[in-house]
Each structure stands twice: as structure tokens, then as C-alpha cells.
Amino acid sequence: MNLQNEITDSTLLLRNVNVTRYVTPLREGGSLPAIVEADDQFLYVLKFRGAGQGTKALIAELVGGEIARRLGFRIPEIVFANLDSAFGKIEGDEEIQDLLKASTGLNLGLHYLSGAITFDPLATPIDPLLASKIVWLDALLLNVDRTARNTNLLWWHKELWLIDHGASLYFHHSWNDWENPKRLFPNVKDHVMLPKASMIDAVNEEMSSVLTPSLIETIVGTIPDEWLNDPFFESPALTRKAYVQFLQTRIANSIFFVNEANHARKSLI
Incomplete structure (x- = not known):
């Protein structure tokens, strides 16, 4: 990949x-x-x-x-x-x-990926590099919904596809502690790919370098204003700015969630 x-x-x-x-x-x-x-x-x-x-x-x-x-x-x-x-x-x-x-x-x-099947980690082995990249992504996004019970991974045309990120960024339901660069993500211990993710340290720099501050602004900039009427902020512009700030800060401090994921993995193996 x-x-x-x-x-x-x-x-x-x-x-x-x-x-x-x-x-x-x-x-x-x-x-x-x-x-x-x-x-x-x-x-x-x-x-x-x-x-x-x-x-x-x-x-x-x-x-x-x-x-x-x-x-x-x-x-x-x-x-x-x-x-x-x-x-x-x-x-x-x-x-x-x-x-x-x-x-x-x-x-x-x-x-809609017609004919796709739910990915089974036992039936289809995934290499440690890809597993580590998926764990890194979900730790960044605080994605609580990639577990063995519900992988949100599909196998389609002999390739692995990631779906359903709607449970990510869960802090925005309350905006509690959202500015904390060391925010914990204890759910990483339940990640379906964590046992195989032995290269999280190795992928950290590469993944972080791709997600530049300007790219994060571009992606967040696609959110329609009408979806950003959050009562926690005074305007859609301020809500958008908060998403940008959260993601840019978390990427800049990725070592914290990388260490957390590595610690959780050591407790499993």
C-alpha cells in the first residue's frame, strides 16, 4: 500500500x-x-x-x-x-x-461495494505493516468501531477496504477535553488488528508526514456549513476551526497515541 x-x-x-x-x-x-x-x-x-x-x-x-x-x-x-x-x-x-x-x-x-464480504482476520492473514497502519489511523481518529465483533473491514476484488468511520472523533459529542494533545484512547486495546500491529513505531513518521496541516484544513474544509451548527461554538467557522486544531495537534503529538497502542499490544501478547 x-x-x-x-x-x-x-x-x-x-x-x-x-x-x-x-x-x-x-x-x-x-x-x-x-x-x-x-x-x-x-x-x-x-x-x-x-x-x-x-x-x-x-x-x-x-x-x-x-x-x-x-x-x-x-x-x-x-x-x-x-x-x-x-x-x-x-x-x-x-x-x-x-x-x-x-x-x-x-x-x-x-x-456500495456489491458482492463484498466481511473481512475475517482468521481466514485472511494481514501483514504487520498494514495492520500497524490501520491501528495508527484509528488511534488518530479515536475510532472505537474496528473490533473483532465488528471489524468494519470488507474484502472486495481481492483487496481490503475500510468502511464506516462514523464512530470516530467521538469527543465532538461533548467536546470534553478536546484540546488535550495527550488525550487517551483506551479503546485501542480492543482493536481487531492490534495483535498483529508490531510496526506502529515504524509507520508513525511516514503517516504523520502525509497529513500536513494544509491537507487537514482541506479535508475539514469539505464539511458543509449546515452540518456544523454545534451549540458548543458560536459559529460554523469556529466549529470547523476546532476540528482542524484537534487533528493537527493530535498528529503533531502522535507519539502519545503510538506509545499507548504499543503498551496495549504488549498486554495482549
């Missing part, structure tokens, strides 16, 4: 699509995502702004996914997906109807 650091311009353009057909709910997801068809004729896994965690989950999905992509991981294309109010009027299931009505407007879609 080669790190992708070719993004040097000041903009990162995500496509906009319009949802044309609600296909089926994915009921295994806590936020009730769904497979939908868009006006470009592709299928997407749609994450709804009207779900339980609201736009916070969409922000985490967008930022976490695009950071992972710049680090060279396989990530389904992320698009902005517009949902018309008409969908909530024709759906028969009352729960889904309420979700659709609450999600009118701009949502987030991920290209």
Missing part, C-alpha cells in the same frame, strides 16, 4: 448526487443506513442526517474516510447525497418514514 500524498491543491471536491430510489435498509447498523440509488445510476450506502447521532456521524464519516484515503487505504467513494422530501411521504415503514422526513436535504453516501 503506497501512501497517497498527491493532493496538494487547496480544494478537495466531492461529487453531489440526488437520491432517486430507496432500495433497502441495512438494519445491522445502529443508525439505520440504507442502500439507495442515485441519479448517476450507482448504488450507495446512505448515512442519514436524521439518524440518532445526527450530522456528527456524517462529519466523522467524511473526515475519517478522506483522511484514510489520503493515507493510501481503500475507501469507497464518498459523495454528498441530496434527499428530497417526497421520499418520506411514500415509504410504508413508519420508522423509516420518520428517518427520511428528518433527513431531507444533504446527507452522505458511500459507494
Whole structure:
């Protein structure tokens, strides 16, 4: 896996699509995502702004996914997906109807990997280098949702794909201690790849160097203003600035979460 650091311009353009057909709910997801068809004729896994965690989950999905992509991981294309109010009027299931009505407007879609299978770490061995890079990424993002119970990894066309980063950046649900550069991430002990991640120290410098301050600003800059109406801050601009500050500070102090991950791994082996 080669790190992708070719993004040097000041903009990162995500496509906009319009949802044309609600296909089926994915009921295994806590936020009730769904497979939908868009006006470009592709299928997407749609994450709804009207779900339980609201736009916070969409922000985490967008930022976490695009950071992972710049680090060279396989990530389904992320698009902005517009949902018309008409969908909530024709759906028969009352729960889904309420979700659709609450999600009118701009949502987030991920290209649907048709035929992909859930990654089984026992059936498909992963080398220590890749395992270490995945652990590093999730420690940076505070991603609590890459465990043996739910890997959020797919095997598609003989390649490993990372999905579902909506549980990342969980500090933004309360903004508690968000400015602390030494913020702990105890959940790293449950990471599905941690037992094999023997090269976290070796990948730290390479991974950190790709995520330059300007690239973080570019990625965070893609968050729509309408998703940034957080009561903790006075304006969307200040909320956006906080995300940038958190990520830039955590990357600059990556040695703290690297040491934490290494310590957790030693307790396992």
C-alpha cells in the first residue's frame, strides 16, 4: 500500500448526487443506513442526517474516510447525497418514514461495494505493516468501531477496504477535553488488528508526514456549513476551526497515541 500524498491543491471536491430510489435498509447498523440509488445510476450506502447521532456521524464519516484515503487505504467513494422530501411521504415503514422526513436535504453516501464480504482476520492473514497502519489511523481518529465483533473491514476484488468511520472523533459529542494533545484512547486495546500491529513505531513518521496541516484544513474544509451548527461554538467557522486544531495537534503529538497502542499490544501478547 503506497501512501497517497498527491493532493496538494487547496480544494478537495466531492461529487453531489440526488437520491432517486430507496432500495433497502441495512438494519445491522445502529443508525439505520440504507442502500439507495442515485441519479448517476450507482448504488450507495446512505448515512442519514436524521439518524440518532445526527450530522456528527456524517462529519466523522467524511473526515475519517478522506483522511484514510489520503493515507493510501481503500475507501469507497464518498459523495454528498441530496434527499428530497417526497421520499418520506411514500415509504410504508413508519420508522423509516420518520428517518427520511428528518433527513431531507444533504446527507452522505458511500459507494456500495456489491458482492463484498466481511473481512475475517482468521481466514485472511494481514501483514504487520498494514495492520500497524490501520491501528495508527484509528488511534488518530479515536475510532472505537474496528473490533473483532465488528471489524468494519470488507474484502472486495481481492483487496481490503475500510468502511464506516462514523464512530470516530467521538469527543465532538461533548467536546470534553478536546484540546488535550495527550488525550487517551483506551479503546485501542480492543482493536481487531492490534495483535498483529508490531510496526506502529515504524509507520508513525511516514503517516504523520502525509497529513500536513494544509491537507487537514482541506479535508475539514469539505464539511458543509449546515452540518456544523454545534451549540458548543458560536459559529460554523469556529466549529470547523476546532476540528482542524484537534487533528493537527493530535498528529503533531502522535507519539502519545503510538506509545499507548504499543503498551496495549504488549498486554495482549
